[in-house]
């Protein structure tokens with residue numbers, strides 16, 4: 001299951017012609033036994049095929065288009081460009097020629113800033129257009145599905161706790177951002193969610209998971225569950241399981257723990273899930289069923305021991 | 314000697330209709346293909362191509378050569394294609410009737426005939442990706458643009474383009490029912 005991340009990276013490379021031959025062979029081999037990766041590989045082939053199959057216009061079609069265009073352009077001569085280069089550059093020229101104008105403008109901006117800060121605090125206030133777009137996207141986000149569909153791709157993500165109870169967000173989304181926001185801003189949740197799933201840095205994932213409980217919400221829960229189930233690193237999966245276990249009454253988390261018990265290939269994960277589930281007083285039959293479904297031979301004995309241990313207290 | 318795009322543009326700026334025709338011939342296929350990938354029908358693709366070249370002719374003075382002419386042209390073609398789609402939706406009332414993200418069914422018929430059902434279906438699903446994703450897919454697979462150029466069109470770095478493409482692939486897989494996933498026709 002967790003190997004797939006590596007092969008997904010190869011597929012990503014394949015999509016942009018960056019894969020080397022040896023890797024391609026490895027990928028093809030993997031795909032003979034992995035349905036998930038194979039479906040991606042086939043879809044890539046499908047897109048290539050579609051690109052080649054798109055109809056070429058016939059010569060007569062093209063001639064017709066050309067005729068219509070040329071007829072119209074012959075009738076209407078081209079617009080001449082207006083030489084003015086726009087307000088901003090005009091301002092630049094003004095400031096160069098009259099430095100005092102720049103000082104006046106700066107003063108006006110300070111007044112404006114004071115005016116802005118006197119308004120009721122709408123936090124976070126982002127003056128950056130891209131950041132605004134990302135923030136309003138974050139306000140609309142509801143779940144992991146949105147994460148896959150997000151128009152902004154976050155890379156290089158870290159979230160750090162600040163002394164003043166705020167979060168320091170640091171991420172690339174088309175370009176790099178460094179800023180401080182209140183903990184419960186949508187953007188903080190958004191970036192934290194990406195940090196939990198940040199593929200390139202395990203450190204970032206750990207850090208983010210430690211902060212998630214403070215502002216836990218359904219999306220962060222989903223991200224943590226995704227990490228618990230899918231992260232290639234056992235240490236990260238264990239950590240995320242521990243974080244999730246600190247919410248004892250959450251049924252979705254309970255369901256996710258059962259899933260881990262059923263399918264995680266590492267016995268440490270299954271054991272830990274088992275312990276937390278027995279702590280939660282989950283019915284023995286339910287656990288037994290999960291263990292049977294999982295088909296890991298030693299688990300039945302483990303379950304016996306865990307429940308006995310639990311009964312002693 | 315082959316005239317560069319810039320040579321032709323300089324000529325057109327002095328009023329040469331012949332140079333414009335030359336430029337038209339050079340790029341008409343590209344523009345048509347972009348148009349088709351959005352409109353999914355030949356008549357739409359022709360309309361789009363015609364509008365694009367009229368616009369290029371009118372707006373040539375606003376082309377400053379900061380990007381290559383072909384990427385400037387492609388951008389116009391994509392904008393024009395999106396406009397065309399929007400107009401279609403409005404005329405057929407599809408926009409009101411269908412929830413967001415539901416594709417217009419209208420132009421699909423012809424693409425089915427031209428491409429076969431599976432390809433038409435895939436093309437249809439590409440339209441449902443968000444704009445940036447579908448753009449990346451179209452640039453990469455239909456216009457066969459190298460990574461570097463896609464990055465400059467989408468105004469982001471190459472790593473991002475890769476992520477966008479990969480995510481699009483995953484999303485397409487999710488959109489397509491399993492039995493309709495690709496087996497080559």
Ligand SMILES: [Zn+2]
Pocket residue numbers: 003004007030034035036037038
């Ligand atoms: Zn796989």
